[in-house]
Amino acid sequence: MPLWLRLLPALTLLAMLGPVAAGLAGTLLPALGVYPAAGRTGGSVQPLRALLDWPGLAAAVRLSVTTGLVSTMAALGIVTLFLAGWSGTRAFRVLELLLSPLLSVPHAATAFGLAFLIAPSGWIVRLLSPWATGWERPPDVIVTQDPWGLSMAAGLTVKEMPFLLLMALAALGQSDWRRRMRVATALGYGRVAGWLKAVFPAVYAQIRLPVYVVLAYSMSVVDVALILGPSTPPTLSVQIVRWMGDPDLAMRLTAAAAAMLQLALVAGALALWRLGEVAVARIGLRWIARGGRGAGADPVLRPLALGAAGLSAASVLLGLFTLAIWSVAGFWGFPDALPEGLSGRSWMRFARDGGGAIAQTAIIAAVATGVALALVIGCLEAEHRRRRPLSQKGLWLIYLPLLVPQTAFLPGLQTLLLTAGLSSGIGPVILAHIVFVLPYVFLSLGDPWRAWEPRYATVAAALGTTPTGTLWRVRLPMLLRPVLIAAAVGASVSVGQYLPTLIVGGGRVETLTTEAVALASGGDRRAIGTWGLAQTAAVILPFALALILPALIFRNRRGLHG
């Protein structure tokens, strides 16, 4: 094996974990009171004390934990019930088709759409007012920004559900579920109960890490919390970003201390979840051993599952639809179901201002994805030639950057990059994006890569081709479709990044996402609609290419039609 190929796995790990480790160190020091720029060099417990003195701490911590746990449980619950009740049916295939593109809708756009849908002056109430509700003015009830974080948890649930569903579908393919279900059905088990008892354990074992990612992400998300979450107090992550931006420079130290607390919270919640897994496994084993057939539950649970999955898909799609209406709306007051008139002003502004952001978004996504793809293919090829598949430990390493809260390491990373002289331009932003793009590309490409029939390589070798020749001329062409899909996943992850672009780019790097969130702070729904749609389009385009290109290139290769 050539030397460069042998070094690639180490290089990949460095690209993924180096920035995280360095950023954490860069956050830890200010948390301990070391911050030369503000004249602090001695170290003290003052930042920690300031954090503990903040009156909203208990509520902010509670909010971070509850919204994270509730939304993860809800998303996992809906996915599980939906798979249990409907996998293999026509309704399932329809919803799967609807949900897959939703995976790529950026978090911020989803949250905007949902906020306008469910607010007391939102679209649903407008459609029903005043003829059905009698409301000439919107009712003064708290829906979005509720102090319990329910609307925020709902937003996270509908956004994370498609992700978990796709992960579970991939796992389902390897779980031999049809035969398991055939046995369960033959023994008289109901559909849902049989699936939960015979298939779920095998599926969950494989999606455990994605579930952890959803939990860690939901606990530390900033953009969704800003749009749907409460503000008296906000979640801990939002407060960290606020403190980072406080004119009083001493607050940066408090922010760093809070970032360390956020890290501990996520670690604690993951440990709690792990304990929950053990408990559920125990109870589940006893439940399985009791042998109840649960056939009576199906008529209740199956419609419930379909309703929940359908509602969550519908809310994202309707939200996007309202964004589209807003982007061309004239004045649109309550309780009008539609705007008074149409206006192209918002799109004209976008045509004038959007070019730079589109170009930056495309360049960053293309380079970050290209680098990630090269590293991942190198790693997978090295793994293949060594004949040593990825261990569970290795998988943990890949997931690690996704499990560390962004607010915990990005501020430290910014300082580090500046010290290294990488202060301007989009280079550092691309490096930061690679941290998040790499794991997703790896996870997306790993399974199809390993599933490739190795006897093709044997045949190629027998015909005198070198291993590298086989890679370029046989394996990569045959795996074009999964490679392109992995690239599309990588590009969509890059397009959606908000905090890494903002913090590492020092605000100099404008992408569709940073612009959209900046406009959100202004609350102008026309601009939000326009930029949110543009952002969504930027994510869907690579997926469309990934589906169309192989069909074009392989139009005369029937065996390669997926």
Next chain:
Amino acid sequence: MIRSVLPALLLAAPAFAQTDPADWDAVTEAAEGQTVYWHAWGGSTATNDFIAWVGERVEGEYGVTLEHVKLADTADAVTRVLSEKQAGEDEDGAVDLIWINGPNFASMKAEDLLYGPFAEELPNWEHVDVDGKTVETDFTVPTEGYEAPWAMAQVVFMHDTDDLPDPLPSAEAILDWAEANPGRFTYPQPPDFLGTTFLKQTLIELTDDNKTLMQPADEADFDAVVQPLWDYLDALTPNLWRGGRAYPQSGPDQLRLMADDEIDLAISFSPGEASTAIADLRLPDSVRTFVLEDGTLGNASFVAIPYNSGSKEGAMVVANFLMSPEAQVKAQDPDVLGYGTVLDVEDLPQEWREAFDALDLGVATLSPEELGEVQPEPHPSWMTRIADTWAERYGAGQ
């Protein structure tokens, strides 16, 4: 030989980059070809449009490329300059120009993060209304040429005449109306500057001792001075939108609530904002504005240049252009921004005086006479402490 010259050249380089602001020809010459990254709040499409126009003009006239870095919060730029200082990036930082005032300015000036003095050397300073407008102090902190003014702001209240036809003359009248119409008023959540402005405005209304507010808060009996404000808010809060359990997060967020008919009364720091928003279809055309009988708070918006900008000359060119009659007329046009001018209009050449007189200020904008008395901003320490105590009583600590 070469080895001994090189360090000297490197040391000399920063000196070359610093053109004397008083030598305007040298400034414009050095500015040509520079790119200026202007960090300014990006939440308002009207402001973004205006800055894009400024970019076209300085590009055409001076060859300066202006890039608007749209911030969600001005303090992000302060953070950036601070991080750069920490990392030793003293030559060519990311920020060349910041839209700034109040506590952010006080903080950057105190930490030596600003370039200057430069503002009073700029050619267009001559028409600035130094006597009539608060352009040489920023929240009582002397600017000393470290920031250049470009817009005047004054507190007005926007009311939806469909639901609240008549102006309310005082803070007490606002409370009475809110108690009679619960859920129809709110203000942006402090520490948002507009929310804090509402608190300061109310305090000025309620207290008899405005002189104390000009001193640092630590030098006064803070609790006693501010107590009337908390008594007032204790009565007002249950009658706010959502019973005070949620607040809009910014001024424009508050406009959205008004457009959605969730509230009927909102504070603004720009007399022309309502007219601009009506023209931009962001507010219903039934909205009008009023000021309180005893006058309302006013201040100036400034631009400042960080000490480590690599394009200081270009930044000065932009700052100077912002003070030009051309830019000031444009900014005061309600179809554009509706911001008050920093210039002494009477002192201008006739063509520009006429241009200002010809402006139609818009349906919802009060005339300069109607705006009445301007009250000065309290010392920035009041803003910070009031916002902190507010958070404990009504925000994070509720």
